[in-house]
Amino acid sequence: MSPRHERGPDPARGLSFSTSITRSTSTRTTASRSDRLQSHRMAAIFTHAELTKAVNHIFLPPKLPEEEDEECGDVLIRLIVDALKALRSLVTLPQTQAAIEKATHVVLSLMTIHDNSGVNEVGLRNAVAQLKDEKTIAVHVSAQNAAVLVTRKQDQLVFEQFELSPTNEAVLAAKGRLVGCFPGAAVAIPSAVFDEADCASTIARTIATMLTISRATDDSHVLYKKATCFLMSHILDKVLKLDTIIDSDLLYIMNVKIDRRRQKLLKIGEALRDPVGLRISTATRTCNEALSVRWSDIQKDDVRPTPLSELASLNFERDSLVRLPDLDGHIQKLRARCLSADVEAVFEGDKARPGLLKCQRGDIAPLPDRLDALAAASLQQFEGWVARELDTWAARTKPDIVCEIMCRVMKSYHVLASQFYDGNPEARYFDKSECLQQLLQTTQDAAEFSEQAKERELNETKQEYVRLTELFQQTDCEYSTKIVKKSMLKTHYGGKALDKCEMENICLKNGLKYGYFDRVSDSYVGDYIISDKLVLGCTYSLPPMSGVDLKKPETTLTIMQCINQCGPPSLDGSVYRQAHWILRDDSSVIWILHNLQTALKRVQENWESMQAVGCFVSIATRVLSLNNTAQEAYLAFLSDSRTVVTRWMQFVRNKAQEAQNNEDRTILAAKGVELALVCAATFELDDDLLHLVLQGSEQASLLILASIMVQEGHHIRSARQPTHVAVRYLRFQRTINRSYGLLAQNTTAIDLAMKQAWPGYVAGPGGWIRSSTADYWITSSTSASAGGMTTQLNLLDGLLLVKGQALRQLPSHYSETTLFQALFGEAIAEVMPASTPGFDFSMLYDGNIVQLGMSRDNLIVQATKDGSVFEAVPVSVLRHTFPNHFVNDYVLWYNTESDMAELQPLDDLWKSQSTLNWTLRRAEAIGCWQATKDGVHLLATESQTAKVLSEILQPFATD
Incomplete structure (x- = not known):
């Protein structure tokens, strides 16, 4: 069995030093062989940059540099040789000394066998011929991701090959660590056969027969592990002796990885009490001491005096009392303040409106x-x-x-x-220039022709290179390369080594690039890339759905996508697209109308079917734009739809006014806006038909009424509004822009719309007057019996002003204030004249009767509930006195009867719970307030107690 080495995601283990060397030597830029040997004989002095490269290759710390490293091989060889020499001086066993000397010879052989282009054949033949008994040389075969160890033994040469890096497939398929054998298969060649003239053919024949021998099992893996651990400690020792300071994080990682290798050696029974183990322990201990010194220095630099002695003199009760002059001044002005007068606001629509x-x-x-x-x-x-x-x-x-x-x-x-138009698919897009497309194609054809010519030139040159290489192999030569800085033309388009040339490094992209520079954005114009952005921009976004339901807005979007999408052109060149071919048939148009009428009758009593009616209206207006065969019948259908939706609008509007809960009121008001947009959709006709419909006062009044209702709900529309509402609102804006000129001339229609929108409206004798500077504004006065109030109407957005104020709505300078947004958010605020003298408006909100007024551009809010009267006080009166949390996340209410102020959190407003909230009460000391909650007092930020505690606890503070 051959010894095994494991490769895997072990954070505390570096790569095998022999593997690292053979990986690196193939790409390094070297001088001549004699120069490299001479540099090796020099003293082992390493720079900061060289040691950094070695640490990256051997320790594999996090965040490795993502760049090529072509000169690390020589550094690693010098480091390993230096470490092996040091290791040799520490061991005493002859067999161990021999093994280390053999390893040193193997590493040195890498420098004599390899050159710039890889393995030098002549150098390899000479090295093998001069190889002594029991000596080994190493060969890196980069093309096969392999290395070969050649060892001479008495009467034969032993070739042992092994894989350097695992394949991608093996890495991806592995569960846990990768396990590889080192070395792999071994092949023996008799020395007599190797000395024959036809050695190369003999080697090939012998490898083909695969005379595989087995390696005897020994304890060399223990020495290997020990040598690797010593190498890493040797590098750590040199890093610590550098004049340049290395990052503490890197030192810690190196120390941890070395220690983990020590622990593994201890587990397999290696005591590490010999000089080698002591040297490893000394390196790690020195590193720990250096890190400890650094940490001590950091702690000394961060030492802050802690005023613990001052705690005994603090007075918590006294420092909870605070003076609030701004709050006192505000309370004094409550009765003496000058609220807005009950006079008619000056109409400045022409100036204020763009x-x-x-x-x-x-x-x-x-x-x-x-x-x-x-x-x-x-x-x-x-x-x-x-x-x-x-x-x-x-x-x-x-x-x-x-x-x-x-x-x-x-x-x-x-x-x-x-x-x-962002987020709205109903916008125009234009094609690219055909001439630019032709120019691009011509340029690409020329580039392709040039690339083919260059490929032919490469093939011919490589054939010549093979011939010259065979001639070169027959002789011995030495050469050196001088590295100089070159211009881009020489480096980018200079000569290439033919044995490694491929098309991708011959036909390089031009390094000299031109681009259009946009001075506005201070950047270069990028490529015009065809993506799905245009397609997605013309497509409605739909959530997942399991079926078709005409009550859902998703169905509306689907139908609008189908009926409005152009689709491919007709094959006969007709103006009709293929998707609309059916509308050429008059019978189909009549059949569609019949089904639309039947569907409308089916849902006309249920206002929740407004999405369905919206689909019917969209289909009808789309058919009218493509076929006018049944024009009068379709216009009659749209009129019926208009009547149905208007009835629904009035019903939902009344329900919203009657709602006691603000959430219900907001939902109903939003539905009312959608119904108004559906009503306006019935006027999405071509200009000729639109003018025809608006000649009727009753029909025209419905468009005006719809615009007024849309304007009344403008504050519930936001950037997060549903897609179908955003699309209909944009269509409404375009329709009303085409119509307002005709509507301004139809005073009867305006009076009818005003009567429905404002039941108390009585038309005056003067009629409606159109503004000379902004022709979309019209002005009139009600009759004397109705108070003779001045009335203005914006025909473009439906804004209705009575005495300069919006009807049933707060003026924008009320609703846009920070205090109003904090108290009411986006709630529907339908207001009435104020019941309390000095205020302008009153409203019912969450069971509170709220009075609203303005004082010197500041909003004044008074709330009454269960007989208690509260006034909102600007929280800014607490700034610089209490923590910012109370200024940013609370609203301050002042109880006029109990002379107490209560801080209510923004997420739980309108619930007076003085036992659970922070309250401000006047203290016995004159002019002081005390913040209390459930028996706990709040310290003022500028008090002595707060300052001392803040200084003590400051180190624990986080940004």
Whole structure:
């Protein structure tokens, strides 16, 4: 049996030093053979870089450098020879000394047999011929991932081969450690036969017959393990003697791996009390002492004085009392504050609202530089201008400025549209330039032709190289290589060794690359890669589902994908795509209409079927865009659908107003918005049909009513809104942008919509006046009997203002404040006039009657429940007095009757539990407050007690 060595994921074990050497010698760059032998005879002095390479190869620490290491072979050989010499001086047994000398000879033979290109045939033949009895040389056969040990014994040569690195298949299939034999099979050749002239053919014939011999079992594996452990300790000793400081982590890893090898030697009965074992123990002990000294230095540098003596003088009770001048000042102003007056707000819609993009005929339209409330309308106006006027504008504009202007406009459009259309599949995409595709193909064909020519040249040159190599093998020669720095042209395209040349290192990619540099993004433009991004961008995202249910929004998305997707073109060149071929048949169009009418009647009494009605409406409008055979019947169906959905809208709206629970109110309000969007979808018609429908005041009023309801629920729409809602909302924006001009002229329709949206509305005699600066704003006044209130309506987004304030909604400067967001979040806030003097609005929230007002741009909130009145106080009054946790994660309520303040956590608001929450009460000392919770007092951050405790505990603090 031959000794075995294990290879596997052992973190405390390095590679076999002999294996490491044979792996490395094949690729190292060397000088002449005599130069390398001379360098070996020099003193064994190693630099920091050389020792680092040796540690990486032998100890295998974590985070190895991911780069080629072509010069490590000589370093490893010198280190091993140096270690073997040291080991030889420590052992006393003759047989052990002989084994070490033999190992030294094997390692040195690597330097005489190998050169730049691998095994030197002449050097190998001479080494074998000069090989003495019981001596061994090592040969690295890199092409076969193998090594061969050649040993001369009296009348024969013994060749022992073994694998260097395991195959990928073996590594992946192994469960646990890999076990390999070292050496492997052995082949014996008689010395007399080897000395014959036809030695090479004799070796080949002998190996073919596979005269395999067996290696006698001995205890050489113990010596091998001991020598390996000594080598590692020898390297550790040299590392510790370096002038450069090595990282402590690396030293610790080296020490641990050496110690694990020591423990394994102890398990197999090796006492390690001889000089070798003592030298190993000394190296590990020295490393431990060095690490201990370093740790002591670190601890000394981090020593901080601990004021424990000051603890005896601390007064916890006194330091829990704190002055809060900001809180005292706020309480004093509660009754004296100046709340917002009950006067009509000044209408500044024309100024506050961003202007709508206006595209004049023949003139290019500048786009806004950011997203705003009118982004959808502005983008639609610009896209319409491109479709109608771009060619005309380009023809009459000076050619030298067309590209510059178009580049600027394209960038502006891309920035705006990519943000607004993000996540929406219903957007336009354009094909690549055909001329650029042809240029790419021409370039690729030329490159392929050049590569084929280079391959032919390589094959011819390799044949010539074989001939010259055979001639070279017949003579002995020595040469040296001088390494100099070369330019890129010489290094990248210089000569190659023909015996190792392949096409991949002949036809290299050009190292000189050109690229388009984008000065805006400060980066080079990358490749145009065809990916699934375009396909996914045009596809609705659907969750898994087990069946078809028209009540689910996923079904809506599936149907919209089917009816709106273009699909492949028709084979006969017709305008109809293959997916819409059925709509050429008039009978099929009538059959679809009949089924839509039947389905609508089936669900018209259940408002939860709004998704189904939305699908019916989408199908009807899509059919109308492709076939007008039954135009009047389809318009009648859409009118019926409109009526059904409007009735549902009013029902859900009333249910939301009656809901006592805020969560239920929010859910119903969201459903009301979806119903309004379905109602608006019935107007997604071509321009001619849309104008026809909007001529009817009753039908036009439903579109206005839908826009008002969508606006009322604007604060429940967020970036996380469902896909089907986002798609319908974008379609609604584009529809209303095409319609608002006609709606502004139909005052009857506006009055009808106002009456449904605001039951108390009574039209005044003055009618509706259109703004001269923002034509989507219209203004009117109610009749004198209704108070003569000024009313404004934004036809683009449905914003309805009464006396300058949104109807049943808080103004944005109320709902957008930090305090409002902390108290109410995204809750639906339907407000009424305030019942408490000095406040503007009142609302019912979670069983509390809430009054809202503004004082010098600060939101004032008063809540009443069970007869107790609380006022929200800005938590900033506690800043720099109590920890930031109480400022960032709590809301402070002041009880006007008990003169007490209560801190309620943000995740459990609206529940006054003074026994469970922190409370601020006035202390006996005048002007001081004390924070208390369940008998525990809170220290002020600036108090002496807090400072001393903080200094003591600071080392335990984490970022």
